[in-house]
Amino acid sequence: MKKLINRHPGPVATWALGLLPFALLLVVYLLASDARLEANPNDKLLPSFSAMGDAIQRMAFEPSKRSGEYLLWADTLASLTRLAIGVGISALMGLIFGIVTGTLPYARAGLSPLITGLSLVPPMAILPILFILFGLGELAKVMLIIIGITPFLIRDLQQRAREIPAEQVIKMQTLGANTWQIILRLVWPQIMPRLISAVRLSLGSAWLFLIAAEAIAATEGLGYRIFLVRRYLSMDVILPYVLWITLLAFAIDFLLARYSRWRYPWFHGSH
Amino acid sequence: MTRLLTTVCTTALLALTLTSPAQARDSFKVCWSIYVGWLPWDYGAAEGIVDKWADKYDIDIDVVQINDYVESINQYTAGQFDGCTMTNMDALTIPAAGGVDSTALIVGDFSNGNDGIVLKDADTLEAINGRRVNLVELSVSHYLLARALDSVGLSERDITVVNTADADLVSAFNTPDVTALATWNPLLGTIKESPEANLVFDSSRIPGEIIDLMVVNTETLKANPALGKALTGAWYEIMGHLDDSGFRQHLANIAATDLDGLQTQLDATRLFDQAEDAVAFTNSPALKETMQKVAEFSFDHGLLGEGAPDAGFVGVETPAGVYGNSGNVKLRFDPTYMTMAAEGEL
Amino acid sequence: MAIIEMNNLWKEYGDQVVLERLDAEVQEGEFVTLVGASGCGKTTFLKMLLGTESPSRGELLLDGAPIPDQPDETRGIVFQRYSVLPHLSALENVMLADELHRHKLIGRAFGGKRKALKDAAMAMLESVGLAQAADKYPHQLSGGMQQRLAIAQALMKRPRILLLDEPFGALDPGIRRDMHHLVLDLWRQQGLTIFMVTHDLAEGFYLGTRLWVFDKTRLDPQAPGAYGARITYDLPVGDCDKGTLTAIQAQADATARTMA
Numbered sequence: 037m038k039k040l041i042n043r044h045p046g047p048v049a050t051w052a053l054g055l056l057p058f059a060l061l062l063v064v065y066l067l068a069s070d071a072r073l074e075a076n077p078n079d080k081l082l083p084s085f086s087a088m089g090d091a092i093q094r095m096a097f098e099p100s101k102r103s104g105e106y107l108l109w110a111d112t113l114a115s116l117t118r119l120a121i122g123v124g125i126s127a128l129m130g131l132i133f134g135i136v137t138g139t140l141p142y143a144r145a146g147l148s149p150l151i152t153g154l155s156l157v158p159p160m161a162i163l164p165i166l167f168i169l170f171g172l173g174e175l176a177k178v179m180l181i182i183i184g185i186t187p188f189l190i191r192d193l194q195q196r197a198r199e200i201p202a203e204q205v206i207k208m209q210t211l212g213a214n215t216w217q218i219i220l221r222l223v224w225p226q227i228m229p230r231l232i233s234a235v236r237l238s239l240g241s242a243w244l245f246l247i248a249a250e251a252i253a254a255t256e257g258l259g260y261r262i263f264l265v266r267r268y269l270s271m272d273v274i275l276p277y278v279l280w281i282t283l284l285a286f287a288i289d290f291l292l293a294r295y296s297r298w299r300y301p302w303f304h305g306s307h
Numbered sequence: 308m309t310r311l312l313t314t315v316c317t318t319a320l321l322a323l324t325l326t327s328p329a330q331a332r333d334s335f336k337v338c339w340s341i342y343v344g345w346l347p348w349d350y351g352a353a354e355g356i357v358d359k360w361a362d363k364y365d366i367d368i369d370v371v372q373i374n375d376y377v378e379s380i381n382q383y384t385a386g387q388f389d390g391c392t393m394t395n396m397d398a399l400t401i402p403a404a405g406g407v408d409s410t411a412l413i414v415g416d417f418s419n420g421n422d423g424i425v426l427k428d429a430d431t432l433e434a435i436n437g438r439r440v441n442l443v444e445l446s447v448s449h450y451l452l453a454r455a456l457d458s459v460g461l462s463e464r465d466i467t468v469v470n471t472a473d474a475d476l477v478s479a480f481n482t483p484d485v486t487a488l489a490t491w492n493p494l495l496g497t498i499k500e501s502p503e504a505n506l507v508f509d510s511s512r513i514p515g516e517i518i519d520l521m522v523v524n525t526e527t528l529k530a531n532p533a534l535g536k537a538l539t540g541a542w543y544e545i546m547g548h549l550d551d552s553g554f555r556q557h558l559a560n561i562a563a564t565d566l567d568g569l570q571t572q573l574d575a576t577r578l579f580d581q582a583e584d585a586v587a588f589t590n591s592p593a594l595k596e597t598m599q600k601v602a603e604f605s606f607d608h609g610l611l612g613e614g615a616p617d618a619g620f621v622g623v624e625t626p627a628g629v630y631g632n633s634g635n636v637k638l639r640f641d642p643t644y645m646t647m648a649a650e651g652e653l
Numbered sequence: 654m655a656i657i658e659m660n661n662l663w664k665e666y667g668d669q670v671v672l673e674r675l676d677a678e679v680q681e682g683e684f685v686t687l688v689g690a691s692g693c694g695k696t697t698f699l700k701m702l703l704g705t706e707s708p709s710r711g712e713l714l715l716d717g718a719p720i721p722d723q724p725d726e727t728r729g730i731v732f733q734r735y736s737v738l739p740h741l742s743a744l745e746n747v748m749l750a751d752e753l754h755r756h757k758l759i760g761r762a763f764g765g766k767r768k769a770l771k772d773a774a775m776a777m778l779e780s781v782g783l784a785q786a787a788d789k790y791p792h793q794l795s796g797g798m799q800q801r802l803a804i805a806q807a808l809m810k811r812p813r814i815l816l817l818d819e820p821f822g823a824l825d826p827g828i829r830r831d832m833h834h835l836v837l838d839l840w841r842q843q844g845l846t847i848f849m850v851t852h853d854l855a856e857g858f859y860l861g862t863r864l865w866v867f868d869k870t871r872l873d874p875q876a877p878g879a880y881g882a883r884i885t886y887d888l889p890v891g892d893c894d895k896g897t898l899t900a901i902q903a904q905a906d907a908t909a910r911t912m913a
Contacts, residue, residue: 076405076406076407077406078404078405078406078407078612078637079405079406080384080404080405080406080612081384081385081405090613091613094613101609163475164475164478167475167478167479167482168478168481168482170482171482171483171484171485172441172469172471172475172479172482172484172485173484201734201735203732203734203735203736204735204736204738206703206705206724206730207730207732207736207737207738207806207807208738208753209723209724209725210703210724210725210726210728210729210730210807210810210812211726211749211750211753211806211807211809211810212725212726212750212753212754212810213753213760214757216758217753217757217760220759220760221749221752221753221760221761222738225740226738226739226740251472252471252472252475253441253469253470253471253472253475253479254469254470255467255468255469255470260470263470264444264445264470266377266381267377267400267401267443267444267445267446268400268401268404268405268445268610269381269384269401269405270612300740301790302739302740302790302791302792303739303740305790305792305793
C-alpha cells in the first residue's frame, strides 16, 4: 500500500474531484432554497433556479419596461467600457512610468518615493475627495480604477524593468545603442508580456473599484444594478449578475493569457 | 460587495437553521436604524423602559441598532429579527413583496418636511425638467420625486435619475455637475445650508404619505401577543418623555446633532406621541389611498416583483378595507395594540 | 602603438584592494587569456576594459587615450549567460547592430534597407553555423548555439577588441572544442584583439597567444583584501613546458584556499 502522499489521482479522478465541491455547493443551495420556498413561496433570499432563469430571460432578452433597453447588455457594456478605459489608461501609465523609473536612475530617484507614497493611499478612503474633484460622472469612476491600480502597475513594472539582466543593457551599448534605443529595442519589448501579467493580477482590484464606484453613483452598470436591486432583495437578479461578473473576469483573464502566449512566445518559453 | 456576500452567506446558513416564526417563544429581537422618528427606541432600550415592559409580559426583547437602513430591513426579511423600523413603502416592497407577512404594529410618525427636493440655480420645481437628479433610487426620495413631478405635470421621462448612495449625497451636492437631488434629513438639512440650495418641494406637500413604522412579523405577533403589547406599551411610555431634556439630549447625541438640530428635525416630523392620534390616522380612509399610490409607484418601478400582474398584487389591509388582492395580503395596518395603549389597557 | 596600455593600474573598493600595480602593453591582434583563482580580479579587469568599472589609480589607455568609462561599440562582449536578447529571433539578434546604426530614432530598418541588413546577418549566422536556426528564439537554442549567436551578434559591429567573460564555462566539453575552433577562426579572419577570462587553465593555454595569470603576490590570511592581485605570469603561449603549467596551477590553488 502506497503512502497517501505518494498517491496521485488519474485524469478522470482529477476532474471528478475538481467538480465535486461545485456539485456539493449546488446541492446544498438547492436543498436550502427548496426548504425556504416551501415555507414561503414568495421568498426572495434563495430563489429557485427557474426564478433565476426567468430573471436572466427578463434582464437579457426582453426590453425593459421603463427604458426599452436590454438591461444586462446595457449594464455589461457600460461596465466593460469603464473597465477598459480605466485599465487601459493605467496600463499605459504603468508602462511609461515603469520603464522610465526602472531604466533611468535619475527618474527613479525623483519619482520612486512619490509613487511608493501614492501606492500606500487606500483608494476607497479618498473616494469622497475623488467625487468632489471629478464629480459623480464617468470620470470619477474611471479615476477610481486608475488611482486604485496604477501605482501597483508602475511599481511592478519598475521592478520588472530593473530585473532585465545588466548583461543585456551592456550588450546593447556595445552594439552602439543610445539610451533611447535601449528603451525602445530592449526594455519596452521585454516589459510588454510582463505588463500583461501585471494587468491580469490587477484586474481583480479593478473590478472591485469599478463596482464600488458604480454602487455609489450611476445610471447603469453591473455594480449599479446589483446595488439597486439589493434594495428590494432581488436575489434572483443578484446571483446571476455575480456569476456573470465572475464569468467576464475569467474570460478577460483567459484572453489576456492566450494573447500573451501567442504574441510573446519567447517569454513563455523561457519562464 | 462584502455586505452582499455576508447577506448571501448568512441567509444560506439561516435557511438551514430556520426556526418557525409561528412558535410561541419568550425571547425576541427587534432592530432599528438612525432616523429621527426611530431614535426614541434607543432611549427606551438605554433607560430600561423596553426591558420593564418585556418583564411585565414575561418575555425578553433585544433592541439592536443597525447602521445601514436597507440592511436592517433585509435582515428582518431574512428572519433574523422579529421586528424592524421602516417606512410604509419599504414595508410593502421588501418584506411584503418578499412574501413575509408583516404587520405595522406602531405607526410612529409621518414625514412632514423631512424629505425634500433641492435644486441649484432655480427656485421652482418646474426647473427640474431635463436635469439629472441624484437620489437613492427606489427609496422614499424616489417616491417623493415621482409625486412632485406629478404635481407639476411632469413625469420621470422628463428627467434622469442617478442612483447615488445616501452617504455621498452631501459631498455630491458640492460638485458642479450635480444640480438636483432628493433626500431626507439630516442630509437634507446639511444640504439646505449651502447658499446654492433651493428647496423646491418637500414631504409637507404630501402629508401622511411617507409613514414611519415599527413592523413585526405577523405570524410571530399572532403566536406571541405579548410581543405586541410590550413593544407598544414601551413605545408610548417613551413618548411620554418627549419634553424631557434628558430624552432630547440623548436623541441629539446619537443623531450627532445638537438640541436645535434635533428640534428642526422634529419640526419636520408629525410624531404621534399620543396613541389616540396614531389610531385615528390608521383608521382614516386616507391611509388606504396612500397605500394605493405607493403600490402603484412600486409596481411601475418593478418593486413588487416581475410576477406581479398589477399594483394590487400584494394586498394591504387597513382598517378602512383591503387594497388589492385580498387573497395575498402581506402587509397589515393593525391598530389593535395602539388602541389598547390609547385606552390604557396595557 | 599598443592598442591597450596599463601604467601602474590599481583597482580598490574602499580598503579592499583588488588589483595593484598592473603594467602591460597589448598589441593589436593579440589573443590574451586571463586565468587565476576566483576573486583575483580577472573579471574586474575585464570590466575596466569594458567601461563598467573605472580605474582607482594609474592609467588604462586605449590607443593612447584613457579608455571610455562606459561601454561602446569599440569593445564587443560575450558573457557566460544573458548575452543575447531573448525577445528577438537569432536573425534579429544579429541584425540589431546594423539596425541601431541605420536608424537612430527607431532602431529599426524597413524595406530594401532591411533586406540588405538581413543578407549580411544571414552571412554572419552562416559563418557561425546557425543558418538553420535563423528564425528561432534564443530559448529554443542549446547553450552552445546561444554562445555562437552571442559571438555573431557582437562581431556584426566589427569591434576592434572582443571581450569574452568565461564564455564557454557552462558548455559540455565536446561543444567547447567546437567553440574553440570557431573563436580561433574568427580571430584570424577579422584580425581581432581578444581578452578572454577563463577558469580552465588548459583552455587558456590552448587558445591564447599570450597568457596572463592573475594572483596575489602578498597574501595576509587575516585580511585577504589588504593586498591586490597582479599579473604574476605573462607568457607567450607555446613557449612553456609542462612544469610551468603545474607550477601555475599549484600557485593558483594555494591562493584560492587561502582566500576561501
